[in-house]
Structures are given as C-alpha cells and as structure tokens.
Amino acid sequence: MNSVNETALKETTNDSRNKSTKNSKLDPKQSTEDPLKEYFNSIANSETLRLNFQSLISVLSSSLRIDLTNVSRPMKNVLAESLCYFIKNWSGWKEYKNLVLKDECFSKFKDYLRAKLTYIVENEGEFCKRSNKPKPTMVAAETQTDLPPKNNKPEAPFSLTISGPPHFLNNMVFVEINNNFLLKQHSEKPWKLAPSTTFFLNHPYVKISINLPKILFSRSNIHDYKSYLTDDGDMASCLKTDFISEVVKTSNVTPKVFSFNFISAYFEQLISIMAKYNVKNCLLIQSIMNEYLRDIKDCNINGCTMASPFMVTFNIGKNVYVRNKKTVACASKSKNKNVIHFCQILTPKVAFSLEEFNVAESGSTNTFMDLNSMDKLLKMGSKLYLQVLNNCVTFSCTLCNKVYQGEHCYFECMDHFRIVHKGEQEVVCFKCRNKFDVPNLASTRWYHNCQT
Structure with missing residues (x-):
C-alpha cells in the first residue's frame, strides 16, 4: 500500500x-x-x-x-x-x-x-x-519566502513558493512590467567541458556505482540547497553545518569493518588485473576508486575505516557557498528603488556507501582469493567475466533519474548534462566572500583555501 x-x-x-x-x-x-x-x-x-x-x-x-x-x-x-x-x-x-x-x-x-x-x-x-515563538530570519526546511516583513510593511495577499530542480537558478530573471514583477526564463549558460575526470565525478547531481561479483559500492553528489527571497542580499548568517551529516546502515546484513589500507590494497590489485586484460574504462574505474578512497580518508571515521552495509554523508570540501540573482526596479511614480534577491545556499555533500564487500586475503601471498580466481578465468579467455568488468560502472543523473551503463556511460552522461542541464552559476564562499566557478570547485573536490 x-x-x-x-x-x-x-x-x-x-x-x-x-x-x-x-x-x-x-x-x-x-x-x-x-x-x-x-x-x-x-x-x-x-x-x-x-x-x-x-x-x-x-x-x-x-x-x-x-x-x-x-x-x-x-x-x-x-x-x-x-x-x-x-x-x-x-x-x-x-x-x-x-x-x-x-x-x-x-x-x-x-x-x-x-x-x-x-x-x-x-x-x-x-x-x-x-x-508564538519568534520566527528565525530564514527557515532551512525547504524553499520558502516567509521572511518577516521590514518597516511594518503590509504583507502581500498571497504566498509564493519557488520550487523545481535547483538548476533553475541559472536561467531565472526578474522583470518589472507595469509595476509588477514577473519571473522569466532566459537561455542557459553553455556547459563547459573540463579536462579533469575529477570534475565530473564531483559535479552536482552525478551518481556513480560499481557493481562486481564480490563488491558493490556507490558515490552520489547530493548537494543541499536552501533557497529564499529577500530584499537584504545574501548576507544572512550561514547555517551551521555538520561535517558528517549521517552514518546509516542500509540493510540488515551483519556489519563488517574494513581499514583504508585493506580496501586500497584490494582496489590496487583489481585495477592491475583490469589493465592486464585491457578492460574498457579501466582508467575511469581507477579514478572513481581514488575518489572513493579520498572520501574515506576525509571522513576519517574510527581511523579511516569503512563498514558494509553502511552509507556516510559528509560536507565535501568543508565549506558552504551562496549565489543569488537580483533585480532593481524603480516605481513609475516614485524614485524609490526596490531590490529583490533570489538567494540559494549551497552545501556540497557526498554520500558514499559500501553495500557489499565479501572479499578475503590469500594466506600465502598479499593478494585476494576472489581476484586470483578472476585472474585465472580471464587468462583462460572467459568472455563472461570480461563482459562483467566492462559493464560494472553505472552513471546516473539525480535530477531526472537518467541511467547510463556500458562502455560509453561516462561520455553519454556528460553529454546529458551538457545538453539538458547546461552550466551552473558561480558561487560565493560564505566566509571569505570569494567567487568560484563550479567546475573549478568540483575539480578540487569543492575545497578552496578559505581565508576569512
């Protein structure tokens, strides 16, 4: 039901x-x-x-x-x-x-x-x-416009809610016609490609998962957006943000804890086997695994450990950003100017999970039993296993739930963003007030040297 x-x-x-x-x-x-x-x-x-x-x-x-x-x-x-x-x-x-x-x-x-x-x-x-408790200056639960009026101004006889995918901010513009404000859309900014794979792996709304016989893990950009209208610019106090938002058990399977070194050693041997047998997207898979390992290292839970089946959500880059669009209108019978800002607070967040990791080390050597078996099957010419490796990566768009898998999944998903979602507006750091381009921030895992 x-x-x-x-x-x-x-x-x-x-x-x-x-x-x-x-x-x-x-x-x-x-x-x-x-x-x-x-x-x-x-x-x-x-x-x-x-x-x-x-x-x-x-x-x-x-x-x-x-x-x-x-x-x-x-x-x-x-x-x-x-x-x-x-x-x-x-x-x-x-x-x-x-x-x-x-x-x-x-x-x-x-x-x-x-x-x-x-x-x-x-x-x-x-x-x-x-x-009757006093209202906060900004409600963080969702997109809203119920900021308290200033100077005892009468409230409007309607309420306004701005909804829709967060990328709408890129093509929104305020226009005054006959003393009324209209919300219109204009053509989006072109989506610029970046040479770094790290950029796309950390681009907003991108989710990646790797599914192999013994392991299943995913990594999703789930940035948090708070939007509001104000006549006071974007100088509202920055909301307090926990670095690690949550740690959630994703299934009833008995938990298993793995060290960073253990997972890193497994990934290293897996990549060497893929490179040995010319697995398609081998370099892409290596980049994804490197980002995943950096997530574990940044969170540093219990001395850089990760458990299955768990998902960790954290504020990647440890910074919060803001962006806004404003319009200045002059009433026809007055010289007073009205300024309206549509602001958006952006907290970059990544959720990475380890759904399955059923691997064991080989007793005699510093290798893994399942990977040794994989190596033997591939050496014998197993086309089935090679096909599994070639199709283990899945890219998804979290805005419209489009899924891409196979040899060209990376470029197909990138084209989807380039054609459908266009570019992202620049953001400003809440602390140091410096302006940054989204592709540049995504390429550095949303980190910048913030000097308040």
Whole structure:
C-alpha cells in the first residue's frame, strides 16, 4: 500500500487561495457520504487527493465531530495542517494492502484522527504558546519566502513558493512590467567541458556505482540547497553545518569493518588485473576508486575505516557557498528603488556507501582469493567475466533519474548534462566572500583555501 503522495495533501490556509482552489470530485459539499470515507478510499486506491482549508474544516466538524465553536482561526489552521499530517503518517497505511471498503480499518483510521486532533483542541494553550515563538530570519526546511516583513510593511495577499530542480537558478530573471514583477526564463549558460575526470565525478547531481561479483559500492553528489527571497542580499548568517551529516546502515546484513589500507590494497590489485586484460574504462574505474578512497580518508571515521552495509554523508570540501540573482526596479511614480534577491545556499555533500564487500586475503601471498580466481578465468579467455568488468560502472543523473551503463556511460552522461542541464552559476564562499566557478570547485573536490 503506497503512502499518501507528498503532493497529494496540500492544505491552503489563506482565504484568497481558498477562493481560487477548484475542488475535485472529492469535495464534501458535492457528496452525501462521509467525506473522510471518500478520502480514505481515494488514498487506498493511490488516487491524487487535493484538499483546501474549507474541506479540511468540514472533515473536522462533520466527520470527526470536533466542536470548533470556540476555536480561534489560527488554531483552526493548526488543526487543518495537523489533519493532513496525521492522514499522511497513519501507520495503518503500511499494515493493510487492500483498504477499500474495509469498515474495520476505516474505523481505526477515524478513531486515530479523532484522538490526535481532540488532544490538540484540549491543549490549545500549549500549542498557541509554541506558535508564538519568534520566527528565525530564514527557515532551512525547504524553499520558502516567509521572511518577516521590514518597516511594518503590509504583507502581500498571497504566498509564493519557488520550487523545481535547483538548476533553475541559472536561467531565472526578474522583470518589472507595469509595476509588477514577473519571473522569466532566459537561455542557459553553455556547459563547459573540463579536462579533469575529477570534475565530473564531483559535479552536482552525478551518481556513480560499481557493481562486481564480490563488491558493490556507490558515490552520489547530493548537494543541499536552501533557497529564499529577500530584499537584504545574501548576507544572512550561514547555517551551521555538520561535517558528517549521517552514518546509516542500509540493510540488515551483519556489519563488517574494513581499514583504508585493506580496501586500497584490494582496489590496487583489481585495477592491475583490469589493465592486464585491457578492460574498457579501466582508467575511469581507477579514478572513481581514488575518489572513493579520498572520501574515506576525509571522513576519517574510527581511523579511516569503512563498514558494509553502511552509507556516510559528509560536507565535501568543508565549506558552504551562496549565489543569488537580483533585480532593481524603480516605481513609475516614485524614485524609490526596490531590490529583490533570489538567494540559494549551497552545501556540497557526498554520500558514499559500501553495500557489499565479501572479499578475503590469500594466506600465502598479499593478494585476494576472489581476484586470483578472476585472474585465472580471464587468462583462460572467459568472455563472461570480461563482459562483467566492462559493464560494472553505472552513471546516473539525480535530477531526472537518467541511467547510463556500458562502455560509453561516462561520455553519454556528460553529454546529458551538457545538453539538458547546461552550466551552473558561480558561487560565493560564505566566509571569505570569494567567487568560484563550479567546475573549478568540483575539480578540487569543492575545497578552496578559505581565508576569512
């Protein structure tokens, strides 16, 4: 049973948005049935469900029979948002495969929602106390524009969310027409090729994995982006960033820990065998393994060790960058200038994993048993093993999930970025305020000599 789609529950607490929201066939006003039952069946059938503030309040009062007579408008907003959250995160979605028309299941679902929301109503004072806490100058959870107004300026009668792949910043421009700001797109910067393989291996949105009979590991650039609109430039305080974001066990297999020297020795013997039998992309595989070893060394976990099956995510380069685009507009009847900045904070991050590493050293020599067997099979002319080695590398684009494998995977993936995603805008170091080109930073593993 699929959980509720992220975009399927969209609650709108602004009056102007309520007027413009077009309810689907699930509008409670258009049905004599319990609207919550209709929502329940729609989610069970993996249908898209769109809700507005009015429909959520109707569910609270008519379906869950929660008395809203003395509930304030801000608290109603809290209840509406909470209802969406609890619908999405109900544990029962994982326990039942066929939920449609199962009265027992629906009854549990309804009791769960009523208990959760009744608790919130009964403890309104506590929730209001939390909501009255001062807002931070910038919310880091997602792309947003809810920065507090300055000089007691009236708030706009709408809310604005900028979404989409982070590379959109490269072709976004603000234009003023008839005292209104319009967001437009212009042609992207050309994507410049760099001679260094390190550049592409550390390019944003690139994922690489190597899959061989005894080993499976991957390395993914998952840079963190925080975007916001402001009239105060990009001088907001840099968010605190942990060097190692997380260490996660990826499966229930019994963990095995390997030293840097052990993994390095295995890679070295593997590359020598590949070079001996002219395996395609041998130099590329060597570069990937070198980057992977540098990841282990940079993180330096328990004296440069790596365990399987684990994934480590860290801030490669140990720096945080920012980039922005701004527009200056002069009102037609005034000389006052309005400056709007679309800023983006970029924290370079890499997640590298060791899913499988079932290797053992040979007792008599400083070699590995599986690689010695591989060498013998290749010497005997094993075309199957040679084919496995030639196709062990996979490149992926994390923006659009395109996958490339085989002899030309590196160049095919590079062409994909050159043609589809274009170039990246320059970034500025948050500390030293120096400007850097993304290809240059990627070529140095996002490191620069930062002199604050």
